[in-house]
Amino acid sequence: MPKRRTRTSSVRSKAVPGTSRSRRNGAPASPDLHAVNEDIASGFDEMADLLALSGENPFRIRAYRRAAQVVRALPEELADSIARGFDPDSLPGIGPDLATKIREFAATGHCRALDELRGSVPASLRELLSLPGIGPQRARALFQALKVHDLPALQKAVEAHRVRQVPGFGARTEETLRLHFATQAGQEKRVRRTAASAHARNLQAHLAALPGVSRVEVAGSFRRFRDTVGDLDLVVCCDARIDLRKALLEYPETARLLAAGSTRLSILLRSGLQADIRVVPRRSFGAALYYFTGSKAHNIHVRRIAMSRGLKINEYGVFKGTARIAGDTEESVFAAVELPYIPPELREDRGEIEAAGAGTLPRLVEAGDLRGDLHVHTVATDGTAPLRDMVEAARRANLAYMAVTDHGKHIGAVHGLDATALDRQIDEIDALNAANRGFTIFKGVEVDVLEDGSLALPDAVLRRLDLVVAAVHGHFNLDRRQQTDRLLRVLDQRCVSILAHPTGRLLGERPGIDCDWSPVFRRASARPCYLELNAQPLRLDLDDILVREAAANGILISIASDAHGINDFGHLPLGIMQARRGWITAAQVLNTRPARELQGLLKRTFL
DNA sequence: GCCGTTTTCGGCCCGACTGTTTTCAGTCG
Numbered sequence: 001m002p003k004r005r006t007r008t009s010s011v012r013s014k015a016v017p018g019t020s021r022s023r024r025n026g027a028p029a030s031p032d033l034h035a036v037n038e039d040i041a042s043g044f045d046e047m048a049d050l051l052a053l054s055g056e057n058p059f060r061i062r063a064y065r066r067a068a069q070v071v072r073a074l075p076e077e078l079a080d081s082i083a084r085g086f087d088p089d090s091l092p093g094i095g096p097d098l099a100t101k102i103r104e105f106a107a108t109g110h111c112r113a114l115d116e117l118r119g120s121v122p123a124s125l126r127e128l129l130s131l132p133g134i135g136p137q138r139a140r141a142l143f144q145a146l147k148v149h150d151l152p153a154l155q156k157a158v159e160a161h162r163v164r165q166v167p168g169f170g171a172r173t174e175e176t177l178r179l180h181f182a183t184q185a186g187q188e189k190r191v192r193r194t195a196a197s198a199h200a201r202n203l204q205a206h207l208a209a210l211p212g213v214s215r216v217e218v219a220g221s222f223r224r225f226r227d228t229v230g231d232l233d234l235v236v237c238c239d240a241r242i243d244l245r246k247a248l249l250e251y252p253e254t255a256r257l258l259a260a261g262s263t264r265l266s267i268l269l270r271s272g273l274q275a276d277i278r279v280v281p282r283r284s285f286g287a288a289l290y291y292f293t294g295s296k297a298h299n300i301h302v303r304r305i306a307m308s309r310g311l312k313i314n315e316y317g318v319f320k321g322t323a324r325i326a327g328d329t330e331e332s333v334f335a336a337v338e339l340p341y342i343p344p345e346l347r348e349d350r351g352e353i354e355a356a357g358a359g360t361l362p363r364l365v366e367a368g369d370l371r372g373d374l375h376v377h378t379v380a381t382d383g384t385a386p387l388r389d390m391v392e393a394a395r396r397a398n399l400a401y402m403a404v405t406d407h408g409k410h411i412g413a414v415h416g417l418d419a420t421a422l423d424r425q426i427d428e429i430d431a432l433n434a435a436n437r438g439f440t441i442f443k444g445v446e447v448d449v450l451e452d453g454s455l456a457l458p459d460a461v462l463r464r465l466d467l468v469v470a471a472v473h474g475h476f477n478l479d480r481r482q483q484t485d486r487l488l489r490v491l492d493q494r495c496v497s498i499l500a501h502p503t504g505r506l507l508g509e510r511p512g513i514d515c516d517w518s519p520v521f522r523r524a525s526a527r528p529c530y531l532e533l534n535a536q537p538l539r540l541d542l543d544d545i546l547v548r549e550a551a552a553n554g555i556l557i558s559i560a561s562d563a564h565g566i567n568d569f570g571h572l573p574l575g576i577m578q579a580r581r582g583w584i585t586a587a588q589v590l591n592t593r594p595a596r597e598l599q600g601l602l603k604r605t606f607l
Numbered sequence: 608g609c610c611g612t613t614t615t616c617g618g619c620c621c622g623a624c625t626g627t628t629t630t631c632a633g634t635c636g
Binding site: 058 | 608609610611612613618619620621622623624625626627628632633634635636
């Protein structure tokens with residue numbers, strides 16, 4: 001990453017952060033390993049919190065938060081790139097001081113400044129920042145007045161009605177905290193986007209049906225198609241006379257009204273999700289939709305660009321002095337700051353603003369680009385429909401081919417196909433292919449990766465197939481080095497076409513394996529072996545950041561439904577959106593190829 | 608703590624809502 005100080009436009013032009021990988025399962029670093037990016041980012045986040053709790057300069061705190069974000073979004077481990085001579089000072093928002101701290105983190109896994117901060121502020125005080133209405137100032141006030149320094153101590157103070165005695169606090173605040181401890185404490189904050197989807201659409205429909213409401217859109221991370229969402233943001237355009245507060249209280253899914261102003265309302269849904277509703281006039285709808293789609297980092301970056309051009313962006317429009325020059329549509333907001341339209345799913349401040357400014361935004365893959373699906377199960381193993389029905393379902397989903405990849409037999413696995421059963425399936429596929437013109441069924445298998453990285457079926461069996469999809473289904477807890485070696489050994493096998501759901505994560509249930517992906521991606525690219533973006537709502541694996549890094553290594557991505565039933569081809573659009581979040585173009589996707597071209601690409605994976 | 612085509616010092620995104628106070632700080636998104 002070259003250091004570029006010269007400016008060609010007011011778009012920031014320091015080295016552009018790309019994608020990142022991080023310690024996926026939250027395990028502490030092994031003693032022999034230096035800090036990975038996630039450790040450095042977490043360190044900076046903690047420093048920001050502790051500085052805030054110390055009452056430090058807010059802009060200094062922001063610098064640490066920004067540094068955490070930048071480090072988290074890097075395509076490569078900083079420790080590695082620093083070893084090769086990379087200067088962290090060239091990163092946006094990283095100056096001499098933070099660069100020194102990054103070097104210290106990378107080399108030793110520690111940072112003296114952080115250790116000192118921990119000595120001056122109780123680190124557990126950070127827990128209080130997770131509470132509603134408690135920020136650094138009030139957490140500090142609670143600590144100074146009541147010597148409360150963690151959640152259990154505060155809960156006791158709430159129950160003893162001691163909080164209301166602290167200056168700046170009152171009975172209402174104490175009651176809010178009591179309610180939180182009684183109902184919310186320990187609950188998982190983020191939920192899968194797919195789980196939030198029905199709640200979002202129902203609320204949207206409820207609001208849209210109100211007389212006087214002309215438009216309702218769901219914004220926020222939901223609109224950006226993040227795999228999980230923390231809350232729902234809705235932008236509403238309506239008649240000034242309508243009583244939204246009443247309408248929300250009457251909504252059957254409302255558990256509690258959290259806030260209700262004239263333009264901003266918040267409710268807690270019975271599902272536990274919070275929904276924030278913003279009301280704007282019609283002419284501001286585009287500006288508001290843009291503003292509340294975010295992300296925060298993206299918004300701040302674009303507002304800074306606006307500022308450098310003498311403009312101001314808020315949820316009501318783009319302003320030059322007091323004159324409103326844009327805001328009825330999102331496109332007009334972008335145009336006002338001389339940027340092309342950036343799709344919501346890219347708005348994370350991961351280089352999209354620089355790319356838009358330079359005219360180099362990629363043309364992202366679209367649902368219509370997919371021609372086939374390379375990971376499909378049938379009733380022969382754990383699917384719910386016979387092969388013939390799955391083929392019909394794939395055709396209805398406008399696909400021209402699919403690969404049957406039932407599970408191969410493996411010690412302990414139930415209903416896996418052995419060599420004989422696989423033979424029978426191959427015959428069935430040949431017959432169907434002969435009868436089905438215009439649709440191709442590829443013969444495949446999903447074979448287990450064993451603990452040592454070898455495959456659960458012999459080459460002699462695998463060679464009879466068109467493709468072999470290898471997948472990790474166990475031994476998720478090996479350490480980073482073992483897991484990395486394991487995947488590298490998979491790529492040494494003679495017959496491996498696609499590595500399926502590579503991290504093995506299950507959203508909200510199981511973290512992905514801890515693996516150093518850079519060498520894995522390099523070897524997959526050289527071999528070649530393709531990587532899957534599994535579109536199952538529970539998996540969405542690879543994630544947006546890793547898929548971007550994989551594609552940047554020249555690896556073709558298979559966007560696959562992992563269908564187990566006739567309706568599961570409906571998962572593919574989720575995979576498409578995740579791929580778009582990873583900046584993936586149609587050319588970077590394996591299954592946008594016509595069947596014949598694909599055949600050639602699959603042949604190359606058998607060594 | 609970072610940054611600069613208005614700046615190497617003096618700025619740093621912006622507005623709404625709540626609760627506690629009595630005119631606004633703190634929090635939130």
